[in-house]
Amino acid sequence: MSAPPTPDPFAPAPPPRGRFLHALNPLAKIAGPLPAIVAVLFAHGSALPAALAAATLLLVLVGARLSPRALLGLLVALPAATAVLTLSFAFWSDAGRASVTPLVIALGPVRLHEGALLAGAATALRLAAIVLLSLIGGLTTTGPDLARSLVQQLRVPYRVGYTALAAYRFVPRFGHELDVIRQAHRVRGMTPGRGPVAAVRRRVGYLVPLLAGALRHAERVALAMDSRAFGAHPTRTERHLVPWRVRDTAFVLLSWLLTASAILIALKV
Amino acid sequence: MTDPALELRGVRIRHEGAERFTPDGIDLLVHPGEAVLVLGPSGSGKSTLALALNGLVPQEVPAELQGTVTVDGLPTSGTPVAHLSAHVAMVFQDPDAQIVTATVLDEVCFGPENLLVPVAEVLDRAEHALRRVGLWERRHENPDRLSGGGRQRLAIACALALRSPVIVLDEPTANLDPVGAEEVFAVLGELVAEGGRTLVLIEHALDAALAVIDRVVVLDGTGRLVLDGTVGLLREHADELLALGVWLPTALLAGLRLRAQGFPVPVPPLTPSALTTLLDSLRPATDARPPAPREQTPAPPARPAVTVRGLSVSRGRTPVLHDLDLDVPAGSFTAVVGVNGAGKTTLLHALACVVPPPRGTVDVLGVDPARADPRRLARTIGFVFQNPEHQFIRSTVADELAHTLELQRVARPAIDEQVERMLERFGLVEQRDAHPFLLSGGQKRRLSVGTALLAGAPVLALDEPTFGQDRARARELLDLLAELNRAGTTVLAVTHDLQLVAEHATHVLVLDGGRVAAHGPTAEVLGSGALEAAGLIAPPLARAFRAAADPAWHGVTRLADLASLRPAGDETDAGSGAGAGAAE
Numbered sequence: 001m002s003a004p005p006t007p008d009p010f011a012p013a014p015p016p017r018g019r020f021l022h023a024l025n026p027l028a029k030i031a032g033p034l035p036a037i038v039a040v041l042f043a044h045g046s047a048l049p050a051a052l053a054a055a056t057l058l059l060v061l062v063g064a065r066l067s068p069r070a071l072l073g074l075l076v077a078l079p080a081a082t083a084v085l086t087l088s089f090a091f092w093s094d095a096g097r098a099s100v101t102p103l104v105i106a107l108g109p110v111r112l113h114e115g116a117l118l119a120g121a122a123t124a125l126r127l128a129a130i131v132l133l134s135l136i137g138g139l140t141t142t143g144p145d146l147a148r149s150l151v152q153q154l155r156v157p158y159r160v161g162y163t164a165l166a167a168y169r170f171v172p173r174f175g176h177e178l179d180v181i182r183q184a185h186r187v188r189g190m191t192p193g194r195g196p197v198a199a200v201r202r203r204v205g206y207l208v209p210l211l212a213g214a215l216r217h218a219e220r221v222a223l224a225m226d227s228r229a230f231g232a233h234p235t236r237t238e239r240h241l242v243p244w245r246v247r248d249t250a251f252v253l254l255s256w257l258l259t260a261s262a263i264l265i266a267l268k269v
Numbered sequence: 270m271t272d273p274a275l276e277l278r279g280v281r282i283r284h285e286g287a288e289r290f291t292p293d294g295i296d297l298l299v300h301p302g303e304a305v306l307v308l309g310p311s312g313s314g315k316s317t318l319a320l321a322l323n324g325l326v327p328q329e330v331p332a333e334l335q336g337t338v339t340v341d342g343l344p345t346s347g348t349p350v351a352h353l354s355a356h357v358a359m360v361f362q363d364p365d366a367q368i369v370t371a372t373v374l375d376e377v378c379f380g381p382e383n384l385l386v387p388v389a390e391v392l393d394r395a396e397h398a399l400r401r402v403g404l405w406e407r408r409h410e411n412p413d414r415l416s417g418g419g420r421q422r423l424a425i426a427c428a429l430a431l432r433s434p435v436i437v438l439d440e441p442t443a444n445l446d447p448v449g450a451e452e453v454f455a456v457l458g459e460l461v462a463e464g465g466r467t468l469v470l471i472e473h474a475l476d477a478a479l480a481v482i483d484r485v486v487v488l489d490g491t492g493r494l495v496l497d498g499t500v501g502l503l504r505e506h507a508d509e510l511l512a513l514g515v516w517l518p519t520a521l522l523a524g525l526r527l528r529a530q531g532f533p534v535p536v537p538p539l540t541p542s543a544l545t546t547l548l549d550s551l552r553p554a555t556d557a558r559p560p561a562p563r564e565q566t567p568a569p570p571a572r573p574a575v576t577v578r579g580l581s582v583s584r585g586r587t588p589v590l591h592d593l594d595l596d597v598p599a600g601s602f603t604a605v606v607g608v609n610g611a612g613k614t615t616l617l618h619a620l621a622c623v624v625p626p627p628r629g630t631v632d633v634l635g636v637d638p639a640r641a642d643p644r645r646l647a648r649t650i651g652f653v654f655q656n657p658e659h660q661f662i663r664s665t666v667a668d669e670l671a672h673t674l675e676l677q678r679v680a681r682p683a684i685d686e687q688v689e690r691m692l693e694r695f696g697l698v699e700q701r702d703a704h705p706f707l708l709s710g711g712q713k714r715r716l717s718v719g720t721a722l723l724a725g726a727p728v729l730a731l732d733e734p735t736f737g738q739d740r741a742r743a744r745e746l747l748d749l750l751a752e753l754n755r756a757g758t759t760v761l762a763v764t765h766d767l768q769l770v771a772e773h774a775t776h777v778l779v780l781d782g783g784r785v786a787a788h789g790p791t792a793e794v795l796g797s798g799a800l801e802a803a804g805l806i807a808p809p810l811a812r813a814f815r816a817a818a819d820p821a822w823h824g825v826t827r828l829a830d831l832a833s834l835r836p837a838g839d840e841t842d843a844g845s846g847a848g849a850g851a852a853e
Contacts, residue, residue: 144371166369172413173365177659183623184660187652188720189643189676209658212706220366223325227359228369228427229383232351237382237391239375 021063021140026149028248029137032255039263040129048266049125056132064140082128090120143168149242159231181206274435274467275299279336282317291492292318304461304468309488310514311741315471319439323357324350358428362440364420374408380431398429402456418449435467442474444737446765447806457481473740475518476809479539489513504537516740519810520544526831541813548817552837574599574728574759576632582615589615590783602754604770605763607780608804613763621652621730651721653731657713661705669705673723695719711742731762747773768808771827779803795826
């Protein structure tokens with residue numbers, strides 16, 4: 001019953017000092033990078049993804065409060081993953097077209113041409129750029145704030161937005177419940193066999209009790225919410241305003257402007 | 270006369286798929302300011318009735334409602350639940366399932382915000398409500414950080430912030446430990462004393478509830494309203510209520526037993542404090558003192574079932590158990606009690622190797638759980654989790670039982686035979702092909718105990734087996750455990766239901782801050798004050814008897830103890846009386 005003390009996931013974040021991304025409206029952090037994400041999806045070559053990835057990395061490093069883990073992910077794991085993906089995609093790329101380009105690596109039967117490597121790098125960089133662009137909002141927005149801004153700016157019905165907010169509370173609860181179920185199944189001897197098939201069977205076994213508990217819990221929470229006037233009126237009093245300020249407009253326009261100029265430069269190169 | 274706060278006319282409710290109407294034909298008028306307790310046996314429809322009072326039945330819970338429910342002048346059938354919430358507020362049983370937001374303050378504001386109350390007034394209402402329940406200082410905290418009692422007080426604050434004249438509470442203390450329940454009743458007591466609000470309370474913890482309420486309504490097993498009157502009706506109709514399966518306050522039961530023993534009891538007491546007053550007016554015979562050695566508590570056999578030496582366990586970096594030494598006598602029914610965080614569950618997990626203990630620290634009948642292979646462990650100690658659903662892994666009841674034996678590599682014919690025996694023993698024969706998740710709560714619990722026992726483990730460990738269950742189901746389970754115990758199984762159970770502990774357990778282990786604070790025969794521990802020292806509250810009966818002036822009363826911890834008491838001067842059969850008491 002007594003869960004060990006964990007960092008409070010709902011504790012109000014301390015006011016970000018000089019980390020301007022946290023002070024922006026969550027929707028601005030989605031609207032700003034969105035055209036860039038679309039552009040990267042359709043981009044040819046690696047110049048545009050590389051430029052956007054680099055710019056975004058810089059923006060996140062300057063504008064977001066990063067935990068040591070997030071820093072490690074951004075500066076070590078992400079470049080490493082990009083490198084691995086570059087090589088993997090290079091081997092998959094069209095060997096016929098690449099064979100006219102100079103040979104870069106020749107290790108026995110393994111022959112890698114420059115063209116293939118460039119094609120691999122383009123795909124890997126596109127993925128890296130998309131991840132980085134979504135991290136602008138992802139690393140600096142809380143779930144509740146996103147739900148609030150969806151309701152306040154996008155006029156999403158508050159019944160939807162606040163139900164999402166309540167559901168946000170379920171996450172740590174289910175994590176704890178899953179741990180207990182895992183322990184219980186282990187004690188019952190639910191570990192016949194090793195390997196991926198047995199592992200999948202075990203996971204499926206966890207799902208039934210987890211879902212049964214989740215449905216019951218959700219039903220009770222729904223009754224409790226309705227008993228507290230949830231949905232009594234089309235709108236509700238809002239104490240936590242997530243306003244759209246001038247700086248949000250500025251951020252979005254600036255992002256679009258940068259994206260547009262990056263695209264133009266990339267087309268000329 | 271003002272309008273009634275609640276008016277029920279011919280209310281019958283049938284849940285979707287159910288055959289009977291429970292409740293069935295309720296006519297009830299509740300006036301503003303009344304505090305009404307609804308009593309009834311399991312299945313009489315008390316909780317269903319509660320859900321009908323704010324329109325959840327039939328608007329959101331699929332059920333057929335006949336008759337009319339009117340709250341504060343509004344018919345519940347034509348008014349949406351959300352609008353009714355300004356007139357009637359609900360407090361439910363599960364404190365976790367009522368929390369929607371991220372902080373205590375946001376939680377209290379949630380209701381008024383939905384009612385479009387202006388911000389300034391929302392905050393004003395929230396402050397009043399939180400101060401009333403003593404949570405204002407903790408308003409910026411995550412509700413998860415509060416204790417069970419704290420979260421339930423928060424739910425009451427949320428009801429208060431809605432400023433609704435009626436508050437309905439459905440088993441608000443069923444998921445709480447005694448300390449938490451006491452907190453909740455202290456708050457309710459203040460609300461009632463202040464007046465103006467109408468309370469409808471469904472509750473099994475009568476000893477605490479009676480101090481708060483002024484009217485009792487009783488439903489019978491078929492959901493009909495059979496009694497309606499002041500608290501005194503419990504006294505006048507005690508036999509009738511017991512026959513219905515309604516729980517009576519322990520103090521009242523004790524008073525009636527004392528009267529049957531020949532004590533002059535003009536007015537049987539209803540609350541523990543009234544019982545103490547009664548005791549002070551009586552004189553027990555001094556030669557029939559209760560703490561005579563009980564035959565039921567055998568002398569510790571030479572070999573303990575569980576031996577623990579120097580067990581220390583940490584969770585993450587937090588030490589939970591400190592260098593624990595323990596001997597659990599074989600054949601005992603040991604209740605493990607302590608406040609949240611005292612290490613009860615951690616200890617049980619270590620004993621049953623749910624989380625492996627350090628090697629060489631635990632010995633269960635000659636087996637070190639940390640070294641034993643799973644099959645040997647299952648034959649030595651069985652473990653029952655708090656929520657039986659967590660440990661079900663097969664798709665029929667029979668397979669669920671067979672699973673335990675399949676792991677033991679028992680031959681198929683023998684498996685079938687043993688499964689059959691278990692099904693019969695636990696009353697699950699008709700459910701053999703049902704999915705374990707579709708059983709009733711009591712059946713699920715019995716199945717989980719059955720699977721833990723099937724491998725032949727002589728030691729059974731249970732984590733909070735009565736948590737969140739109603740009184741009748743908790744009683745049923747404890748009777749089952751007592752029966753297993755009499756047949757020789759050593760039972761270890763973590764629990765917070767101390768009155769049930771007092772009635773069933775032979776030994777009590779009190780943990781405090783990861784250390785053993787007290788361990789011994791039940792009467793000894795309950796009579797010693799060790800519970801209070803560890804931050805717990807002794808069960809109502811033990812408390813009432815210990816508060817009496819005459820020390821001759823002090824050893825009484827359970828109703829069975831009363832059988833050995835005789836009034837002073839009534840010496841005719843004192844000797845045989847003591848003997849009969851010990852034999853129970």
